[in-house]
Amino acid sequence: MSETQPAFKLIRAARVIDGTGSPALERGAVLLEGDRIRAVGSEESIAAPEGAPVEEFNYENKTVIPGLVDCHVHLIGMGDGRAGDELTTLPDEVLTLQAARNARTHLFSGVTTVRDCGAKNQTTFRLRQAMEMGITPGPRMVLAGRPVAIVGGHLSYFGVQATGPDECRAAVRQLIKEGADYIKITATGGSTRTSFALRPSFTVEELKAICDEVHKFGKHAAAHCASSQGMSNVLEAGIDTIIHAVHREPDGTSKFRPEIAERIARQGVFVNATLGGGRNRVVTLEKKMQAEGLSEQEQEELDQMRRAHQQRLDDFAKMRELGVQMAAGSDSAWGKYKMGGFQHETDSHVAGGMTPMEAIVAATADSARSCWVQDSVGTLEAGKQADLVVVDGDPSQDIGALWDVADVFLAGDRVDRGNFV
């Protein structure tokens, strides 16, 4: 098949947004050669080399943007509300099949790169192996394999727990040997039943061992922090991304800590605020309210979710004011957040004060930078991998346009999005 396809594809659209934050280019074009972007510019300035066979795509009234980069997914998740403690009881083969389903769904929804933030055993490595064999389609994957947790800590049921700096180093080496692209740490407890969400997990010494070891191999580390002390600890250890970044005290009170935010900004650490899950739940309940009304319990949940989501949006805005760089990551399919809805995260970024263009950058170029894959993806620039999404309308005016995906290109190939399971 591939040998008979023209090496060049010329994509013209009403506008091109390159993901760098530059203004949208009206009547733009992108020229692809094989799996790479050859040129980006105005429609008149872009053409295939003379005489070369070229396949043309014309998208009237549509916008071409870089393939979306979701820096936080859980491919094995069901998104049906089941706890991680339950999820982990499923056999690895079933979890791998679910991961394949999610990978396909996310790709079809416009996400061409994901960073998986924790899966059981070798499931995501096996999925990647199968993708490389052409068995199943999916986005590019930046994998942690299993998260590193303390005994009983958040996500420890996925298979890696370590105590003390030596075991921490050994855990990092083991994961990297298996194929990990970065290391995920759970620096506080979370939803895991035996963990303490309001308390830090690892000691700073342990965190330092993990960060040192992973940096030694040229890879990065990202830490789950559902309360403030966890953030302080991982900043001390030299973390690269803080996930959730929930400003909460050990007694459960929400308290924004500007000195932590300033330090995040000073150290150039990315924050992945994971706002989309809350928004997804609010939107779902609001739709249900309009369609059929809510039970008393659901109304209570909606009120509580609205307050919690607003709190997170306020903290998001405050962090940005202090110079924190944000990377968009959905955290789906965790909790009740199914994959294929990364756009809830970009919508939330706008609700939290970003312009639509800033939200696009956070979901493409900056998310790619936070995953350390900015050399190959995240923007439409000559030489980068040809990962593109075509959406109806103009997302730089209305971020909601990102929901209306018309086409997806991955490594220069138009994705056949014909079949969802």
Place this chain on the structure above:
Amino acid sequence: MPENAQHYKLLTGARLIDGAGGPLIDNGAVLVHGSRIAAVGPASTVSAPDGASVERFDFPGKTIMPGMVDCHTHHNGFGDGRSGDDLSTLPDEVLTLQSARNARASLFSGVTSIRENGPKNFTMFRLRDAVNQGIAVGPRMVLCGRPVAIIGGHMGYFGSVATGPVEARATTRQLIKEGADYIKITATGGSTRTSFPLRPSFEVDELKAITEEAHKFGKLTAAHCVSTQGTVNSLEAGVDMIIHCVFKEADGSDVFRPEVAERIGRQGAYVNPTLHVGRSRIWVMQHKKEREGLTPEEQQHLDAGLRNLETRMEDCRRMQEMGLRVITGSDSSWGDYQLGNTVYEAELLVASGYSAMKGVLSVTGEAAKALGIDDVTGTLEPGKEADIIVVDGNPADDINALWNVNEVFLAGRRVDRGSPESVEANRQMPPRG
């Protein structure tokens, strides 16, 4: 989406083959209620109850028939020529993903039931769990879990080897405990490197132990036999289906043994000849010949393959003429034969001697009987599950019409098969010459 209990689907406008051996109906209709068939017959006689909500599907000029039943699949396989020995070195998760891909491809091609003939470890049980949970799509599955083999025997690498009647019984119990619907036995060696295809594997008392134990729990057995003594042993043990049924002596010579064939008929065992898996190898060689030519050694290999196919088809013809219950089981994705191409096997049963209609029955109603699922599927009869396909043309005239599947319904639901290109992409094409 839970189906409305009062919701009916009415399929009309086409000729109809019931898969049970009934006459072709020129203007037939099928009424589906929930997951089941409520009524079948001439269009004038089939209608939904007054006032019921009915979704109508009109298929002018097409044929409505039961979904295909493939009695012999290997869902772990790739059909890219790799050996089973190599296949079994892949991790279970990867094999499960490949199985899911194959399940999808075969369902989309019109196969609504399969009997899996040997995967590794728990992979097919896991896939079925995932399909039941809505994680993956696939046809109904009749599973063996793993084949039962002797030490070093064919497919022993998939995880179940046994020695002696006691271990053979224990293995049977273990597989049934895990969810096996039938027991697959490799009664001779095969392509497995450490096995001997021309020799039987198990002793008759071992085969008897397996078969008795399976029958005790109401499960069927099927035995891989690529040489004649394995068939004789399996018949002695009361096996329900002879797979491959190759008439070969221990010295490798081809000798059709009418008394063995007669005994198969007398005992009512089914025969699954698996003819196309050999032809698929031939096609690979012929493709290569067209593309780049063959070495003298490869040409010899090709000639031997062609001779072998001729012998197998001739033996198949004899068994068909003797009235044996010869059914379609593709053996894909073993060797070079990929799932999604079951029709090639049915086509060869017709080329060997079956009428086109008998070919259709061999891949529908008769196949379902062979698997013991004829109370559920395989024919268009009231009360059966609504596993239905719609094809262009008339497969009772030309079996190749089975390639032109327009729609697939599984348990009363229309299957979303995605883009036509993606369905077509699974078809393996013969060489041009």
